[in-house]
Amino acid sequence: MSCTRYKCDVTIIGSGIAGLTAAAILARNGKKVIIVEKMPRPGGTLKRFKRNSISFDVGFHATSSLGKGEILSSLWNYCGVMSDIDVIPFPEQSCDLFEFDDYEHPVRNYFSYPRFMDELLQHFPQEKGAITAYFKRIQEICTTVPFYNTALPLTPFLHSPPSSANSLVGYLEEITSNPILQAVLAAPLYLYGVPSEEASLEIHAQVVHGYCRGTYIVDGGGQAVIDSFVKTLTGLGVEILTGQTVTAINTDSGKTVGVTTASGCIVQSSDVIYTGHPSDMIAMIPESFFRPVYRKRVTGLKNSTSFFMLFGSIDNPPEPDLLDWTNLYKFRSGLNILPSSPILPLKERGMMLNCPGRRDRKDILTNKNGVILFAPAYWQDVEMFKESKMNSRPQAYKDFKEKLTEQMLEIARTNWGHICGEIKPLAVGTPLTFRDELSSPEGSAYGALHSLDQSTPSVRTRLPGLWLSGQSTLMTGVMSASLAGMVTAGEMIGLETLWEKVRSC
Numbered sequence: 016m017s018c019t020r021y022k023c024d025v026t027i028i029g030s031g032i033a034g035l036t037a038a039a040i041l042a043r044n045g046k047k048v049i050i051v052e053k054m055p056r057p058g059g060t061l062k063r064f065k066r067n068s069i070s071f072d073v074g075f076h077a078t079s080s081l082g083k084g085e086i087l088s089s090l091w092n093y094c095g096v097m098s099d100i101d102v103i104p105f106p107e108q109s110c111d112l113f114e115f116d117d118y119e120h121p122v123r124n125y126f127s128y129p130r131f132m133d134e135l136l137q138h139f140p141q142e143k144g145a146i147t148a149y150f151k152r153i154q155e156i157c158t159t160v161p162f163y164n165t166a167l168p169l170t171p172f173l174h175s176p177p178s179s180a181n182s183l184v185g186y187l188e189e190i191t192s193n194p195i196l197q198a199v200l201a202a203p204l205y206l207y208g209v210p211s212e213e214a215s216l217e218i219h220a221q222v223v224h225g226y227c228r229g230t231y232i233v234d235g236g237g238q239a240v241i242d243s244f245v246k247t248l249t250g251l252g253v254e255i256l257t258g259q260t261v262t263a264i265n266t267d268s269g270k271t272v273g274v275t276t277a278s279g280c281i282v283q284s285s286d287v288i289y290t291g292h293p294s295d296m297i298a299m300i301p302e303s304f305f306r307p308v309y310r311k312r313v314t315g316l317k318n319s320t321s322f323f324m325l326f327g328s329i330d331n332p333p334e335p336d337l338l339d340w341t342n343l344y345k346f347r348s349g350l351n352i353l354p355s356s357p358i359l360p361l362k363e364r365g366m367m368l369n370c371p372g373r374r375d376r377k378d379i380l381t382n383k384n385g386v387i388l389f390a391p392a393y394w395q396d397v398e399m400f401k402e403s404k405m406n407s408r409p410q411a412y413k414d415f416k417e418k419l420t421e422q423m424l425e426i427a428r429t430n431w432g433h434i435c436g437e438i439k440p441l442a443v444g445t446p447l448t449f450r451d452e453l454s455s456p457e458g459s460a461y462g463a464l465h466s467l468d469q470s471t472p473s474v475r476t477r478l479p480g481l482w483l484s485g486q487s488t489l490m491t492g493v494m495s496a497s498l499a500g501m502v503t504a505g506e507m508i509g510l511e512t513l514w515e516k517v518r519s520c
C-alpha cells in the first residue's frame with residue numbers, strides 16, 4: 016500500500032459545492048487547504064455526465080439567488096468564481112407546469128410572485144383569502160432569514176433559526192380545503208425531498224421564496240460551476256486529491272490531526288471539515304469522542320426521499336418551444352403529494368420532465384435533445400439489492416431497471432407524448448445509484464431530512480478541530496450547501512466579519 020503524506024492547515028473531505036466554497040474562502044484567508052474526494056472527478060452532486068454526446072446534470076437544474084446582489088451571486092463573487100460563470104435567468108414566461116388527473120386545466124407555477132399569484136387567482140377565485148394569506152406568510156417568514164434579508168446578522172439566525180414547529184400540512188389545511196390548490200402549494204416538497212407529513216412551513220417558505228423571487232441556471236450547468244471553482248482554487252494553491260476515500264479522521268491528545276484514506280495517504284492538519292452525510296462520519300472517529308446520544312442521533316438521521324431518474328433523448332419534439340423553459344409535472348391532488356414510503360405504484364407517484372440542455376448557450380446544439388424524467392423513489396424500492404456494488408449488479412437488478420425504464424417511458428408517453436414525442440432511454444438512476452455515486456445513505460437525493468421533528472447536526476462538533484458542512488447541516492440545495500460551506504469556514508475564521516465581506520460583494 017502506497018503511503019503519501021501531505022500537510023496543510025485544513026483538510027476538507029468532499030469536493031461538492033460545500034467543500035469547494037469552504038476551500039475558496041479559507042484559501043482566500045490565508046489557509047493552506049487540501050480537499051480529499053473519493054470519486055475520480057471533483058464536484059459531488061454538481062458533476063455532469065455524458066451519454067451519446069449529450070451532457071446531463073444530476074443535481075443542478077435550477078437555483079434561486081443568483082441574480083445581481085442576491086446572496087449566492089455575492090458568495091460566489093467573494094469566492095472569485097463569478098467571472099467564469101454565465102448566469103442565465105429563467106425568462107418571464109418560464110414555469111413549472113402542473114397537471115392533475117382530476118383537474119382539466121394545467122396550473123402554471125411561475126417563478127415570480129405576481130405572476131404566480133395571478134395564475135392561482137384565475138384558477139381559484141374563491142380562494143383569494145387563502146392565496147393572499149399564504150404568500151404573505153411565506154414572505155414574512157423570509158424577512159427573518161439573513162440569506163434573503165442580508166442586512167441581518169448571521170449569528171442569531173444560526174443559533175435560533177425561525178421555528179420549524181409549524182406543520183406545512185396543518186397550515187395548508189387551515190387555509191384551504193381545495194385539494195388542487197393544496198397540491199400546488201405543497202408541490203415544492205419535490206425540490207427538497209421531505210414527505211408531506213414531515214414538512215415544516217418555515218423550511219418550505221425558504222424554498223418557495225427563493226424560486227418566487229427569480230430562478231436561474233448556469234450555462235454549462237453544474238460542471239461550469241465546478242470548473243470555475245477548480246480554476247480559482249488551483250490559483251489559490253488548493254490541492255484536490257481525487258479517488259481517495261477518507262476512512263479515518265485522526266486524533267491526538269483529544270484533537271483532530273488530519274485524515275487517513277483507504278489507500279494509506281495521510282493528510283496532516285489541525286482542522287478537518289467533513290461535508291459528506293454526517294452518519295458516515297461517525298464510523299471514522301474513535302467511539303469515545305462523542306456521547307452515545309450524539310452518535311445515536313447522527314447515525315439515526317432520517318433522510319430525504321430519492322428519485323428514479325431516466326436520462327434520454329428526443330428527436331423533433333412536436334412542441335419544442337414549450338420544452339425550452341417549462342418543466343412539466345403530473346401530480347396527484349391533495350396534501351399527501353409526497354408520501355413517506357412507497358405506498359403508491361409508480362404511475363401514481365407523480366413525475367417531472369425537463370430538458371435542461373435546451374437552456375445551455377454554448378452547447379445548445381449537442382444538449383438540446385436531452386430529456387430527464389424524475390419520479391419519487393424510496394430506499395425500500397431497491398433495498399433487496401443493497402449488497403450489490405456499482406459495475407457488478409445482479410441480473411435481478413438489471414431486470415428491475417429494464418422494467419422501470421419501460422414503466423417510466425409509458426407514463427411519460429401518456430402524459431407528454433404530444434409535447435416531446437418518443438423518448439429514447441440512455442441511462443437510468445435509482446436510489447442505489449445515488450447511494451454509490453453520491454455517497455448518499457439510502458440514496459437520498461438531498462441528504463438528511465430538514466423537517467418538523469428533526470434538527471440537523473451543528474457545524475461545530477465536540478472534537479476540537481472537526482467541523483461539519485454540506486447539505487445535511489444548514490439546508491439542502493446548491494445555494495444552501497454553498498452557504499453551508501461559507502458558514503463552516505466563517506465559524507473557523509470569524510463568522511460576522513466574513514458575512515460582512517460576502518454580503519457586500
Ligand SMILES: Cc1cc2nc3c(=O)[nH]c(=O)nc-3n(C[C@H](O)[C@H](O)[C@H](O)COP(=O)(O)OP(=O)(O)OC[C@H]3O[C@@H](n4cnc5c(N)ncnc54)[C@H](O)[C@@H]3O)c2cc1C
Binds near residue numbers: 452
Ligand atoms: C437528482 C437531484 C436533483 C437536484 N436538483 C437540484 C436543483 O435543481 N437545484 C438545487 O439547488 N439543488 C438540487 N439538488 C441538490 C443539490 O445538488 C445538493 O444539495 C448539493 O449539490 C449538495 O452539495 P454538498 O457539497 O453538500 O454535497 P455533495 O455534492 O454530495 O458532496 C459531498 C462530496 O463528499 C464526497 N465524500 C463523501 N464521503 C467521502 C469520504 N469518506 N472521503 C472522500 N470524499 C467523500 C462525495 O463523493 C461528494 O463528492 C439535487 C440533488 C439531486 C440528487
